[in-house]
Amino acid sequence: MDIQKEKNEIREMFGDHFEKLYNIPPLAARIIGVLIIDACKSGLTFESLVETMGASKSSISTNLNLLLKMEKITYFTICGDRKKYFKAADLSKRLDSYLQLLASEMAIINRMIVYREHTASCPEEKCNLENVKAYKEHVNEVEKIFLNTIQKFQETEIKNKNNQ
Numbered sequence: 589m590d591i592q593k594e595k596n597e598i599r600e601m602f603g604d605h606f607e608k609l610y611n612i613p614p615l616a617a618r619i620i621g622v623l624i625i626d627a628c629k630s631g632l633t634f635e636s637l638v639e640t641m642g643a644s645k646s647s648i649s650t651n652l653n654l655l656l657k658m659e660k661i662t663y664f665t666i667c668g669d670r671k672k673y674f675k676a677a678d679l680s681k682r683l684d685s686y687l688q689l690l691a692s693e694m695a696i697i698n699r700m701i702v703y704r705e706h707t708a709s710c711p712e713e714k715c716n717l718e719n720v721k722a723y724k725e726h727v728n729e730v731e732k733i734f735l736n737t738i739q740k741f742q743e744t745e746i747k748n749k750n751n752q
Contacts, residue, residue: 599625610658615643616651620660623676631664631673680741683734690731697724 602621607614622640626632632640638648652674655661660682663672676682697720704717 595625606660610660612654612658613651615641615647616654619648619651619655620676623661623674627673627675631675633671633673635671637674678741678745680738680745683738683741687731687734687738690727690734694724694727694731697727 599618599621602624603614603618606612606617606620610617619637619641622637623632626640634645634648634652637652638645641648652661656663660677661674662677663674665672700720701717701724704713704720708714708717
């Protein structure tokens with residue numbers, strides 16, 4: 589296996605995925621991919637990201653600031669070193685955004701149920717009400733799964749940080 593080729597292809601896969609998932613510029617999406625693959629242990633500096641990505645300093649800076657604001661990445665500093673070291677946010681933190689989407693969707697579902705319960709006047713609307721109720725059950729199950737998964741990730745992340 590050509591490890592470098594595999595690494596580059598995985599970076600691109602991450603880039604395409606995050607670009608669509610977060611609706612962010614391609615460079616920002618690829619930065620997350622690079623940080624996931626290459627920055628697990630020690631983080632990457634701004635300079636190394638400029639070199640790795642082959643983009644201008646201003647483009648890297650703009651996209652890092654976007655990712656920091658979105659909480660998709662973090663940074664840390666080392667005492668005596670003026671550089672910032674960037675890492676992808678913990679997976680548990682990145683999954684929190686899914687929970688926020690589910691909460692937003694659940695608010696809409698609940699409003700729709702109340703609305704349909706007061707207005708359903710034909711078989712199609714009654715069917716719609718039953719479908720929305722079934723969908724609510726599904727969203728509740730998905731939320732439980734996400735919460736369980738996030739808890740497992742947090743436990744692993746805490747163990748990992750304690751072992752450093």
